Amino acid sequence: MPKDGGIGASSKRREDVRFLTGQGNYTDDINIHGQAHAVFVRSQVAHGTLNGVDTADAAAMPGVLRVFTGADFEGVGSIPCGWQVTDRFGEVMQEPGHPVLAQGKVRHVGDPIAVVVAETYEQARDAAEAVVPDITDLPAVVDMKAALAEGAPKVHDDLTSNLCYDWGFVEDNRDAVDAAIRGAHHVTTLELVNQRLVANPMEPRVAIGDYAPGTGDSTLYTTSQNPHVIRLLMGAFVLGIPEHKLRVVAPDVGGGFGTKIFHYAEEAFCTFAAKALKRAVKWTSTRSEAFMSDAHGRDHVTKIELALDEQGQFLALRTDTHANMGAYLSTFAPSVPTWLHGTLMAGNYKTPLIYVNVKAVFTNTVPVDAYRGAGRPEATFQLERVIDKAAREMGIDPVDLRRRNFITEFPYATPVAVEYDTGDYNATLDKLLEIADVAGFSAREAESKARGKLRGLGLNCYIEACGIAPSNLVGQLGARAGLYESATVRVNATGGLVVMTGSHSHGQGHETSFPQVISEMIGIPEDMIEIVHGDTANAPMGMGTYGSRSLAVGGSAMVRATEKIIAKAKKIAAHLMEAAEGDIELKDGQFSVAGTDKSVAWGDVTLAAYVPHNYPLEDIEPGLEETAFYDPANFTYPSGAYACEVEVDPDTGKVTIERFAAADDFGNVVNPMIVDGQVHGGLAQGIGQALLEGCSYDSDGQLISGSYMDYAMPRADDVPFYSVDHSCQTPCTHNPLGVKGCGEAGAIGSPPAVVNAVVDALQRAGHSDITHIDMPLTPARVWSAMNG
Amino acid sequence: MSNVTMKVNGKPVSGEVEGRTLLSSFLREGLEMTGTHIGCDTSQCGACVVHVNGQAVKSCTMFALEAEGAEVTTIEGMANPDGSLSVLQQAFQDHHGLQCGFCTPGMVMSAAALLQDNPKPTEAEVRDYLEGNLCRCTGYHNIVKAIMAASGQDVAVAAE
Structure with a gap:
């Protein structure tokens, strides 16, 4: 019986009721009385010396309040x-500066050069076209x-390379x-590309800066996954506003997928400009702007070698x-290919x-940072691809090869510095084969063959590290933050x-x-409990939502x-x-005295x-409010096994996903419906990467895939109904809920x-020479592989 | 600036717009009806779908002035008269057909138009019809399921 x-x-x-109505x-639904509108002028070239910016014509246009350039941000x-x-x-990494507006050089298409602030959006947009860099x-x-x-040309002249x-x-x-x-x-051996992706939450980024001259308080409304982190980064490092004079609000946010973790120039600009102009300043990204200013994801080129003995x-x-x-270091960029991957x-x-x-x-491209999975998809892809290739080369069934090498005893300390607390990889694999x-x-x-189509079956396992992370550990690894909640x-x-x-x-x-969770703990109805989030004026501190950590x-906090x-x-x-x-x-919401009917x-x-007339005032304070900070003892380690069945059209190379099954171990599950939905969405993004998506630059650094005309997002008819299961549950041993993240x-x-x-x-169809095709597996790539 | 008059969700409205003002902008900025969302600038994402004279239209593909005299329905006009969720909206909630909610207004408006034209669509017809609506959260699974359910079709076997 479902509970x-x-x-x-x-x-x-x-939350659905408000979203459905x-x-x-x-x-972007927020409008502050008297707000002005900001439009960014961005670099149209990948790399250049910025000799100056002619703002005179723009400044004289109707409604223009001010045109800002890099000089205003010195x-x-x-x-x-x-x-x-x-x-x-x-040695520590090379760490270049990252100005709010370009200073002396532009380093990628989309690098912000100037901003026009005007009475209306249309006036700002018109005037932006009159700014001449x-x-x-x-x-x-x-x-x-x-x-x-x-x-090679250097992206940053002050770095050694x-x-x-x-x-x-x-x-x-x-x-x-090496010896082994x-x-x-x-x-x-396998050489592969994990291509550059664009996260593409459906809501483009927005920032509204506001300033109260009477108190000197600044407020930023922003599309963020972690408003407290933005308050800290922007306040302490960019604008020099102490946290008690800066409030950051991230209200309803339309998807994040990582790219809304980071602190962006537009947030700092709007906060700065609001104070300068003494009125609210609003910026709303267009989708075209998003493609050249939201941090991208992945973009790894890898060679992997797996050594095996006779038994596999x-x-x-x-x-x-x-x-x-990319051209600058985005907020968490250095950690993604290292500690979240290795x-x-x-x-x-x-x-x-x-x-x-x-x-x-560093390259003359948009900065790259965490995108759903962040380092772990790159690790999983190369590992599970090379295992499949090894199985084929050695004539061992790929399922069997994986089973022969499974970790079966926990806790397990890997040779790459993490300790898995629990898991049962055979159980999820068995469940997968069934579903x-x-x-x-x-x-x-x-x-399929009878219809002239080629059918293939692919399986793999995965593990990830979620619930980032013990603060003392990440501190040793280079994090400049704690990762409690x-x-x-x-x-x-x-x-x-x-x-x-x-x-x-x-x-x-x-x-x-x-x-x-609280309803379960106290025994009161869920509708007596309200969750408030997304405002630094409420929660004491927040490291935010990413890395399947919430x-x-x-929750543990x-x-x-x-x-x-x-x-x-x-x-x-x-x-x-x-x-x-x-x-x-x-x-059940009743306090009783054990062994009595009281x-x-x-x-x-x-x-x-709150009405402490009959109350132990000598022992405890009135009121009922408590705060906790929770710092995890370890990462959590969700794991599972996935299977995909495709049909390939031999005439066109078009791949169709016919079936997709996912058996996951997320530990304990609070809301199975929501967990299913999280898996569905992740699958579509993974299928999108495998078949459709790819961010493309030409050799001059011009962004080719700059809109939905060119960047292929998965649509409803690109994916099937998925079969998902999370009944294999080995609860996390070190957090109070036993949850791992999904x-x-x-x-x-x-x-x-x-x-x-x-x-x-393709192998089943006799193409024994095809051992890998780089993503996205577009019809052109698959057809070319089949036809030499 | 020109004056434009139309009916939105049954109510007469009017406003001053520029010739270039899109219907989507007029709804959001002019009428402060922010349920209609803007997710792209190339008419690809479908977050801004509304009904104009009964037809599903991406409101970013129309100038506000082109809607002169039209009957426009937006997501704000889709609930039952007593304010409760319509069958379609309720199906989206029951089947978890939304996560961040940003594409949702366009999805609901497109789905409503589909069911008007084709009250018992097949799964393939639903997926085909939603080609103009992008969702990044749900993987479409529960959206398709919700629309099938709203059409009175049991999709439990196919979807589970």
């Missing part, structure tokens, strides 16, 4: 990077290996891995990756020796309660799922705060019932806390399944 509330129930989402409150801080990676020689073109570097070549860092992990294993590969029975046991793994940073290279397997080398490279009906594949293949639980006199959380919901449904870290509430409420109940505190039990209701206790799994686990399936289809 009708609490943990494990598919409670319907309360047009009553959402997204940032005393303003650089947009900071939140993670410092140390290279394999012990004087740019001398410079040769651009786009290809990463070319950017590292001797004599375009190399951000050369990272080795685990550096002490380097020689042992040299001496192995079999080595499978993995002996060693070596991987060599070039990772594109630490996952063990996957689900007992590979004893692993060495990961990553060269991060994907792998046994029925042959019949379906025959049916906070929650304040405020109980009102009449028993309802409000949770102010530092987690942020931009589609994840926290307003529904978080109350389910329930595991933010909420549990800890609620435990404090319950402990205090029990003291009050004990006083009211003249019983010993240790004898008080709480169930009880008081939740509401009686909360009322007593937000990124679909995007991490699905690309290798799709590519494995296409290669399988």
Whole structure:
């Protein structure tokens, strides 16, 4: 029987009502009295010397309040990077400055040069066209290996080269891995590209700066996954506004997928300009602007080698990756190809020796940072592709090869510095074979063949590290932040309660799922519990929502705060019932004295806390409000197995996803309906990467895929109904809810399944020479592979 | 600036617009009806779909002046007269057909037009009809399921 509330129930989402009736409150829906409008003038070339900006004509146009250029920001801080990676020689990474508006040079198409602020949006847009930047073109570097070549044009003249860092992990294993590969029975090598993607949340970014001259308070409304982080980065490092004079609000946010984590120039600009003009300043990104100013994702070029013995046991793994940073270091960019990628290279397997080398490279392209999965999809893709290739080369069934190497005992310390607490990889694989009906594949293949189509089956496993992360650990790894979360639980006199959380919901449904947890703990209806998020004026601090961390870290903070509430409420109940505190039990919203029929209701206790007439004032304070900060003891490790079945049209190379199945272990699940939805969305993004999406630059650094005309987003008819299952549950051992996180799994686990399936289809059709095709597997690429 | 008059969700409205003002902008800025969303600038994403004289239209593809005298329905006009969710809206909630909610107004308006023309669409017809509506959150699974359910068709087997 499905539960009708609490943990494990598919409670319907309360936020849906406002979204379904047009009553959402997204940032662009906010209009502040007297606001002015900002339009950015951006570089149309990838690399050039900015000799000056002629703003005279624009400034004279109707409605224009002021035209800002880099000169206005000379005393303003650089947009900071939140993670410092140390290279394999012990040197810190090269870290260039990142001005709010270009100073002396432009470094990518879309680099902001000037901003027109006018009374209306139309006036600002018209005047922006009259701003004339004087740019001398410079040769651009786009290809990463070319950017590292001797004599290559430098993106940043003050750096020694375009190399951000050369990272080795685990550096002490380097020689042992080389030796193991040299001496192995079999080595499978694969070179591949994990292509650049654009996150594309459907809501473009928006920033509104506001300033109150009477108090000197600044407010920023922004489309962010983590308003407290923006307040800290922008306030402390860019604009020099102390946190108590700066409020950041991220109201309803229309999807994030990573790209709304980062602090952007437009946020700093609007906050700065509002103070300068003493009126609110609003900027709304167009989609075309988003393509050239939202941080991109992925963009790795990799060579991976897997050494095996005669029985197919993995002996060693070596991987060599070039990772594109783009023109500047976005907020968490350095961490993605290193600590979020290298630490996952063990996957689900007992590979004893692993060495990961990553060269991060500056190019004249949009900065690259975390996008759904962030490093873990790149790790999973190369690992699961090379295993499939090895299975084929050695004549071992790919499922069997994986099983032979599965980690089966937990906790398990990998050779890449993480310790998996729980998992059962055979269980999720068994479940996958069942829900994907792998046994029925042959019949379906025959049916496809009868229609002249090639059918293929691809499977893979994945593991990821979520719930980022223990602050002391990430501090050692270069993070310039702690990665705890906070929650304040405020109980009102009449028993309802409000949770102010530092987690942020931009589609994840926290307003529904978080109350389910508290409802379970206290035994009061979910509708007595309200979640408040997205405003630095409420939650004490918030590291925000990304890395599938909200329930595991933010939810845990909420549990800890609620435990404090319950402990205090029990003291009050004990006083009211003249019983010993240790004898008080709480169930279904009633406090009772163990072994007696005495009880008081939740509401009686909360009322007593605020009307303390009969109350132990000598022992405890009135009121019922508690705050907790939760710092996780480890990452969480969701895992699973995915299967994709494709049909390939041999005449056109078009790939159709016929079936997709996902068996995940997310540990405990609070709202199965929401979890299913998270997996569905991740799968579509992974399938999009595998078949459709790719951000493209020409050799001059011109952005080719600058709109939805050119960037192929997955549409409803590109994907099937998915078969998803999360009944295999090995609860996380170190957080109070036993949850692992589910937000990124679909995007991490699905690309290798799709590519494995296409290669399988082509191999079955006799194309034994085709062992890999780089994503996206467009008809042109697949057809070309088949036809030489 | 010119004056434009139309009916939106049954109510007569008018406003001063420039010739270049899009219907989507007039709804959002002129009438402060922000339920209609703008997700792109190339008429690809479908977040701005409304009904104009009963037809589903991307409101960013029309000038406000072209809607002179038209009957326009937006997401704000889709609930039942008592304010409760319509069958289609309720199906989106019941089947978790939305996450961040940004594409949702366009999805609901497109789906409503589909069901008007084709009350019992097949799964393939639903997917085909939604080609002009992008969603980045749901992977479309639960949107398709919700629309099928709103048409009175049981999709439990296909979808689970």
